[in-house]
Amino acid sequence: MTEFLQQLINGLSLGAIYALLALGYTMVYGVLRFINFAHADVFMVGSFVGYYLGQHVPEATLWGGMLVLVAAMMTCALLGVIIERLAYRPLRGGPTLNVLITAIGVSLLLEYSGQIVFGATPRTFPQIFPERHFELGQLSITSNQLVVITVALLLIAGLQVIVFKTRMGMAMRAVSLNPRAAQLVGVNINTVISFTFALGSALAAAGGILYSMNYPSIDPLMGVMPGLKAFTAAILGGIGNIPGAALGGLILGGAETFVSGSQFSTYKDAIAFGILIVILLFRPAGLLGRFTVEKV
């Protein structure tokens, strides 16, 4: 029982990071109908921004950690806007496939320029937030795990508020429903799309920092595997659906953890992804996705 609960905690904290990343995929898909493959590399950049800034703030303080987190989110928000402006906007109106291939190109560009700028050797991520260990009987939880789960929940809730309660959110939903009609009623789609990218990239940066706090060895290719899993999580939850992305992330994180902790640990990715295929066989639009309703 203890082992089960411990694995549940492990799975939750891993799933929360997948969820944060999955939100970025799902939001861009909801508005623009394409998968932004560069998202996972914005996650990597976020983590490196944290690495460099983390050396200039006092180690392991709450305000220092928050400062690094916010600065990384803002840098990546800007990066997201720039990527959209330079790489995706010129292709708008063309076939979706072109943008998709460009996204893969941007992803590779970030990964390999990262290897030149940051170097391909893994770096040790500084400890930016204070760290504590809690013991609940046999269960052990680190403050990092709690921070990950809390920040993820807060950001998901914040995102729901932005999308459903603000004017910008309303504009996002309008663009998602029909870009041309939205433009006709006076919505500036360029602003809306830039905002979507800024928001998604900021979430990726937050994910990057949280991920590196838990797994403090970072390198320019660190985004590849989590990105792939978060993308799968987004599909699993029903792409374009925000609570779906969160749910998908948690399920994937949980499945991976339970398989890794069993005697079948050799096949952990195979089994975790196998579960996915089965779910998608029965619910092709994902767990919470319906074919038309509620896109971002």
Add this chain to the structure above:
Amino acid sequence: MTHLRLPLLALFSPGLFWLTGLSLLQAAEPIKIGEFASLTGKEAAFGQSSHKGTALAIEELNAAGGVLGRPLQLVFEDNQSKSGESATIVKKLISRDKVVALLGEVASSRSLEAAPLAQAAKIPMISPSSTNPKVTMVGDYIFRVCFIDPFQGTALAKFAVAHLKARRVAVLTSVSSAYSVGLSKYFHEQFLKDGGEIVADLKYSEGDKDFKAQLTAIRAAKPEAIFIPGYYTEVALIARQARDLGLDVPMFGGDGWEAPELMTIGGAAVNGCFYSTHYSSEAPVAAVQTFIKKFRAKYDNETPDAMAALGSDSAFVLVDAIKRAGSVEPAKIRDALAATKGFEGVTGRTDIDAHRNASKAAVIIEVKDGKFVFVESVAP
């Protein structure tokens, strides 16, 4: 064509400078030795160390006049610690740079990738520190100057029983590394023979960052020690996460642990852990101490680790073979390498056996208060 041109040069060039009266080293065509290493990426510490050792050896040999009256040129390439890259760069070294022999790699998986290419091209290859037995089984052109995992696994199993007094051990193996799978297998065999019990046997893959799930399962099995036959990047993260989960038992592993990153990433978590490796910089042997002095002078006071020592030995063993062969013809170098007996290097005496392996002593190192401390030496 590749194989014809070099011997011809070797025949003609000495004659040429007698005629022109030029200085020996200036006019002679350099002998090209290829090296492939993980200079960047996940196992960069291995490649960097090994390369520094090799480069130092080549520099020293050139200062002493090279070999066969010709200087040596080290042509090296980086495989970024990625699978697939070694094959590409080894093909380039053989076909474009026309090297007479190859030095590399540390990681067994990557040596195994290059070995069939070297064998097919009949270019002798010496792996400085790949310990998986399969590496030299690829063919008669593949050699190594270090011990192999059946010995290392056995030594570690005996160490666990005798020194750690551990009867219940959990094992965490990387399934995507030939080194890890092999070392784990040989440890299992000896440990069970010695009456030990493997209470948990879990797996991970190279590049994984999250090991909490496996460690939670290991914690539930209540082991007395954890054996992790992996590379330092993952080992450091495993150690941290194990301590986070409250697993306080000692952890131990093989030579894949040896890198300063084990401590920079692992921090206090790796304290009190043990690993086996090829040499200790504390050994009071003249050859070791001279090597350390030279290495420190060249590389900013850095103390060489086992990968650097083996990187240096691999170059010296190769050049010794070229000298005995009296030729840079790859087939003759191969024959001379196979006949290597009693070569004294930094990591001890190298005798190449019938399977083209070297049998050498292993040392056990403990990580103690941020330092690597010598514990004991295990004779082959």
